[in-house]
Amino acid sequence: MEPVSLPPQSRVALCGGTHGNEMSGVYLVRELQKLEKVGSATLTTVISNPRAVQMCKRYTDVDLNRCFTDAILSSPVTDATPYEVRRAQELNTLLGPKGSAGAMDLVCDLHNTTANMGLSLISYSAQDWVILHIYRQIQVSRVSIQLNQMRVKDKVKLIQDLIFETTSASIEVGPQPHGVVRADIFNIMKECFNSGGEVDDVYTFVKSIDYPRDPETNQITAAIHPQLQDRDFCLLHPGDPMFLMFSGEIVKYEGVEVLHPYFVNECAYYEKSIAFHLARKMTLTIPPLRVKRD
Missing domain, CATH: 3.40.630.10 (Zn peptidases)
Structure with missing residues (x-):
């Protein structure tokens, strides 16, 4: 260049x-x-x-x-x-x-x-x-x-x-x-x-992902899944677990593109309705x- x-x-x-x-x-x-x-x-x-x-x-x-x-x-x-x-x-x-x-x-x-x-x-x-x-x-x-x-x-x-x-x-x-x-x-x-x-x-940056919420109260109904917690910038594949519902069910990533999560479970982002961001890697x-x- x-x-x-x-x-x-x-x-x-x-x-x-x-x-x-x-x-x-x-x-x-x-x-x-x-x-x-x-x-x-x-x-x-x-x-x-x-x-x-x-x-x-x-x-x-x-x-x-x-x-x-x-x-x-x-x-x-x-x-x-x-x-x-x-x-x-x-x-x-x-x-x-x-x-x-x-x-x-x-x-x-x-x-x-x-x-x-x-x-x-x-x-x-x-x-x-x-x-x-x-x-x-x-x-x-x-x-x-x-x-x-x-x-x-x-x-x-x-x-x-x-x-x-x-x-x-x-x-x-x-x-x-x-x-x-x-x-x-x-x-x-x-x-x-x-x-x-x-x-x-x-x-x-590609997009932000919110926590699952109760449709009536808007309260969070899940936490970051243990397989995603503390794994910022690792690959998130379609079908990988994202959230563990408080009732026990697993919510999986349904996107078609392999992306990289970051700001995973950032404390200050709860008020912003953000569980984590997703990014695309590039050179x-x-x-x-x-x-x-x-």
């Missing part, structure tokens, strides 16, 4: 606590607040949702991670405006405005998941070459690192997840219960910041980069 010329990426923002009970990002941001630069880049560290962090809750009024659409960022603020909407507009001013020439060159949002996803990198564009190169470097560096206490999968996953409209890129690390910090999970996230070709293990070829010089 022909090289792509891009301007220098000199302004970097690192955000933790977008969800106030996902603690690895909170503590990593607090640790990195002691620094002013990462290499030649100026580093801005932000606790995205300080009120939720103080309360150790995912959010106080609404999910901040769903408040970065253009419509919400431009909406008028009144006394009835939810805290997270006001905070999203504050962050947009601090780090943007979104899409402007003065915006940060790179915004990285740090998250934890209760799902067994290991180190997963979520991109919101299939052609954000800077982010994809960063992900490639993290993939390469992670292959060579051995962690004695690591229980999650060694290989880095890249998710092309276009269902969210948030910041430029997100890092998801798990499994970690919400409201606590684990040393092994914290260290995995920290390594991402201490360390051209093809990016393998790329997963593109993404990225071009070499050149920095534009004045």
Whole structure:
């Protein structure tokens, strides 16, 4: 592929606590607040949702991670405006405005998941070459690192997840219960910041799967089947068990395409009617980069 010329990426923002009970990002941001630069880049560290962090809750009024659409960022603020909407507009001013020439060159949002996803990198564009190169470097560096206490999968996953409209890129690390910090999970996230070709293990979002529900009460009537639990990114074949009904029956996958589940049994997704997402695996070829010089 022909090289792509891009301007220098000199302004970097690192955000933790977008969800106030996902603690690895909170503590990593607090640790990195002691620094002013990462290499030649100026580093801005932000606790995205300080009120939720103080309360150790995912959010106080609404999910901040769903408040970065253009419509919400431009909406008028009144006394009835939810805290997270006001905070999203504050962050947009601090780090943007979104899409402007003065915006940060790179915004990285740090998250934890209760799902067994290991180190997963979520991109919101299939052609954000800077982010994809960063992900490639993290993939390469992670292959060579051995962690004695690591229980999650060694290989880095890249998710092309276009269902969210948030910041430029997100890092998801798990499994970690919400409201606590684990040393092994914290260290995995920290390594991402201490360390051209093809990016393998790329997963593109296809659809979400909800739990079976009672048609009258809408209450969940099943749990993730034990054969699927903790098997994020493994193959899900037609006929494989997905749910175990509380009454004992097994609900099987009836799709025709072999896909990869992720965010399996994520705690925070119960309220969103999501048992897990399904993705299609692909290989993404990225071009070499050149920095534009004045």
